[in-house]
Amino acid sequence: MYTIAIHGGSGTISRSEITPEQEKEYRQGLENALDAGYAVLARGGSALDAVEQAVRSLEDFEKFNAGRGSVFSANGRHEMDASIMCGQTLKAGAVAGVTNIRNPITLARTVMERSENVFLLSPGAEEFAREQGLAVEPDDYFYTDYRFQQLKEAQEANRTQLDHSRSNTGKGTVGAVALDEKGNLAAATSTGGLTNKKYGRVGDTPVIGGGTYANNQTCAVSCTGYGEFFIRAVVAYDISCLMEYKGLSLQEACDWVVQHKLKDMGGEGGLIAVDRSGNVALPFNSEGMYRGWRNAAGEGEVAIFA
Numbered sequence: 001m002y003t004i005a006i007h008g009g010s011g012t013i014s015r016s017e018i019t020p021e022q023e024k025e026y027r028q029g030l031e032n033a034l035d036a037g038y039a040v041l042a043r044g045g046s047a048l049d050a051v052e053q054a055v056r057s058l059e060d061f062e063k064f065n066a067g068r069g070s071v072f073s074a075n076g077r078h079e080m081d082a083s084i085m086c087g088q089t090l091k092a093g094a095v096a097g098v099t100n101i102r103n104p105i106t107l108a109r110t111v112m113e114r115s116e117n118v119f120l121l122s123p124g125a126e127e128f129a130r131e132q133g134l135a136v137e138p139d140d141y142f143y144t145d146y147r148f149q150q151l152k153e154a155q156e157a158n159r160t161q162l163d164h165s166r167s168n169t170g171k172g173t174v175g176a177v178a179l180d181e182k183g184n185l186a187a188a189t190s191t192g193g194l195t196n197k198k199y200g201r202v203g204d205t206p207v208i209g210g211g212t213y214a215n216n217q218t219c220a221v222s223c224t225g226y227g228e229f230f231i232r233a234v235v236a237y238d239i240s241c242l243m244e245y246k247g248l249s250l251q252e253a254c255d256w257v258v259q260h261k262l263k264d265m266g267g268e269g270g271l272i273a274v275d276r277s278g279n280v281a282l283p284f285n286s287e288g289m290y291r292g293w294r295n296a297a298g299e300g301e302v303a304i305f306a
């Protein structure tokens with residue numbers, strides 16, 4: 001039994017906001033990422049490899065706010081955050097504010113496996129990436145007119161923007177969770193953060209327990225939404241805790257945290273999660289969330305709107 005779920009961010013995503021052509025492109029990006037992660041699981045590979053491959057695929061796809069498609073920070077750069085966690089060992093790796101790294105998720109995994117630390121910050125994180133021989137790209141690689149336009153609009157309005165929001169504001173993140181044949185869980189999340197973010201702002205994405213968490217005893221979780229709320233609500237770990245300490249099912253834990261706790265605080269967004277039995281939950285309290293899942297029986301779907 002194996003299962004994978006992915007997301008490409010949550011927000012004000014409704015049929016009136018995107019054209020049929022855009023919808024087709026987004027769906028293809030999600031399918032490609034599912035294929036990449038699923039292929040690993042289908043050949044008996046690990047959940048950790050599956051989530052890394054799925055997230056790499058989403059990072060390479062320029063429509064989602066991570067890796068190549070990352071939004072612009074106020075300083076005109078792309079400052080990316082990512083984290084990964086192994087549910088079997090409870091080992092984790094994370095990076096924040098990194099620039100020019102082709103696949104921040106692979107850097108996070110390298111931190112987990114080849115350093116003595118959990119969390120590296122730019123510019124040390126890039127130094128470590130170079131030492132480890134990871135792929136680095138010039139600024140051009142991350143440039144798109146669309147994102148640059150978003151930055152200009154945000155700067156003119158003097159606001160910090162979430163990617164998928166009505167004012168074309170920048171919120172968006174990508175993530176994957178998986179259960180492999182051996183019963184191991186893993187979670188991975190990667191983002192460019194908020195358009196026009198300043199002062200070294202870091203969201204929940206690289207925060208273990210906030211935007212990402214995995215534990216073989218409970219579940220694997222990857223979040224997307226207004227990061228400040230997800231950090232304060234310790235969302236990913238809270239879902240695991242509700243299962244571990246209160247005996248809630250995955251669905252019950254997710255509903256409670258996303259539809260009540262987070263919402264009552266004013267936090268908009270969603271998450272993807274899979275438990276040790278292969279159950280999947282994809283809750284969100286925003287208008288939409290780019291999402292998909294697939295299991296060993298071939299069941300699954302790709303969806304965008306509520």
Ligand code: ASP
Nearest residue numbers: 171172173203224225227
């Ligand atoms: N959670 C991300 C952040 O706050 C953004 C998002 O998921 O849309 O950086």
